[in-house]
Amino acid sequence: DQQVxxxxxxxxxxxxxxxxxxxxxxxxxxxxxxxxxxxxAEGPTFLxxxxxxxxxxxxxxxxxxxxxxxxxxxLHIVPSQPGDSAVYFCAASNSGGSNYKLTFGKxxxxxxxx
Amino acid sequence: xxxxxxxPTHLIKTRGQQVTLRCSSQSGHNTVSWYxxxxxxxxxxxxxxxxxEENGRGNFPPRFSGLQFPNYSSELNVNALELDDSAxxxxxxxxxxxxxxxxxGPGTRLLVL
Numbered sequence: 351d352q353q354v355x356x357x358x359x360x361x362x363x364x365x366x367x368x369x370x371x372x373x374x375x376x377x378x379x380x381x382x383x384x385x386x387x388x389x390x391a392e393g394p395t396f397l398x399x400x401x402x403x404x405x406x407x408x409x410x411x412x413x414x415x416x417x418x419x420x421x422x423x424x425l426h427i428v429p430s431q432p433g434d435s436a437v438y439f440c441a442a443s444n445s446g447g448s449n450y451k452l453t454f455g456k457x458x459x460x461x462x463x464x
Numbered sequence: 465x466x467x468x469x470x471x472p473t474h475l476i477k478t479r480g481q482q483v484t485l486r487c488s489s490q491s492g493h494n495t496v497s498w499y500x501x502x503x504x505x506x507x508x509x510x511x512x513x514x515x516x517e518e519n520g521r522g523n524f525p526p527r528f529s530g531l532q533f534p535n536y537s538s539e540l541n542v543n544a545l546e547l548d549d550s551a552x553x554x555x556x557x558x559x560x561x562x563x564x565x566x567x568x569g570p571g572t573r574l575l576v577l
Contacts, residue, residue, distance in 0.1 A: 354506070382564045393468070393554055393568035394507070439506055443564060449520030450564050451497065452556075454506030 353377045354442050356455035364463055369427040371458050373440030376421065380442035384452070385414060385425045388437045397438075398425070430462045466491050468557050468569035476575045477545050485540045485572045487555030493567070494560055495519070496538040498530060501552040501571070513538055514560075542574075550576045 355374045363369045371385075381402035386394035400407040400414045400423070407414050413426045427434055437459050441452040469488045477483050489496050495514045499507035509522035513532035527543040536557070542549055552573050556566035 384565065386568070391570075393470075393570045396565060396567055399565060441506075445564060447520070449497075449512045449514075450558070450566075451509040451512060451520055451522065452499075452507070452566060453509070454499075456504065456506050 351376075352455075353380075354440055354453050354455040356438075356440055356458050358458050359456070360459040360461070362461045362463060363430050365432055366429045369425075369430045369434065369460055369462065371425040371427075371438050371440075371460065373423050373425075373455055374421055375423075375442050377442070377444070377453070378421070379444045379446065380453070381445050382443045382450070383414070383416060383423050384441045384443075385412075386439045386441060387434075388439060388457070394439055427460075430460075432462050432464050435460060435462050468493075468555055468567055470553075470555050470569040470572050472572060473570065474573045474575075476577065478577050479545055479547060481545050481576075482541065482543045483545060483574060485542075485553050485555075485574070487538045487540070487557075487569060489536045489538070489555075489557035490567050492559055493557035494536050495558045495563055496532055496536065497556045497558070497566055498538070498540045499554040499556065499568075500524070501554060503551075507554055510540070545576045547576050550574060 384399040385397040437457040440455040497512040498510040501507040511521040
């Protein structure tokens with residue numbers, strides 16, 4: 351039973367355009383969401399997060415949107431750069447739990463073409 | 465500020481053997497979590513340690529065990545290795561004032577033959 355789903359295994363965009371990565375979740379107890387970027391042979395790098403009390407959080411070129419009623423979040427990257435090419439993981443946690451364990455999606459491979 | 469480090473980077477073992485993986489948390493972080501990432505999957509939570517005690521466990525059998533030391537570094541031990549244990553093992557650390565955000569190390573790639 352996958353509680354966090356990233357339905358697009360891959361996404362290809364042109365440099366300078368917007369990249370939109372999507373994530374859906376089923377567990378209504380999740381109230382904190384994170385995006386990580388992963389290059390081959392490296393560990394996941396934290397990008398941006400959002401609490402369920404907000405619907406948008408922005409950090410430079412990265413913006414995360416949360417739609418709680420739809421149990422959906424998205425990561426927007428504007429403008430996309432070739433160095434953004436990586437696997438992006440969506441993760442969720444429940445702050446009411448004792449340990450904030452992260453539940454991950456399977457990831458989306460983003461390719462930004464020059 | 466030193467990030468999360470893990471050792472070794474790669475390891476090859478045979479079925480039935482035992483393995484110990486090591487993790488040093490980021491400076492100032494007192495909580496360590498371990499995850500297993502199989503090929504083509506997202507990381508899966510194994511367990512978490514806080515103040516040298518296990519603080520939650522995922523759906524992994526008891527042959528997966530761990531330790532946290534007074535300096536907050538941690539070990540993951542896996543006994544009676546099985547072929548399906550082949551994966552990338554990731555350690556993540558977090559601080560008690562921002563426990564919801566975990567920072568990952570580079571991982572240890574384990575191959576069981």
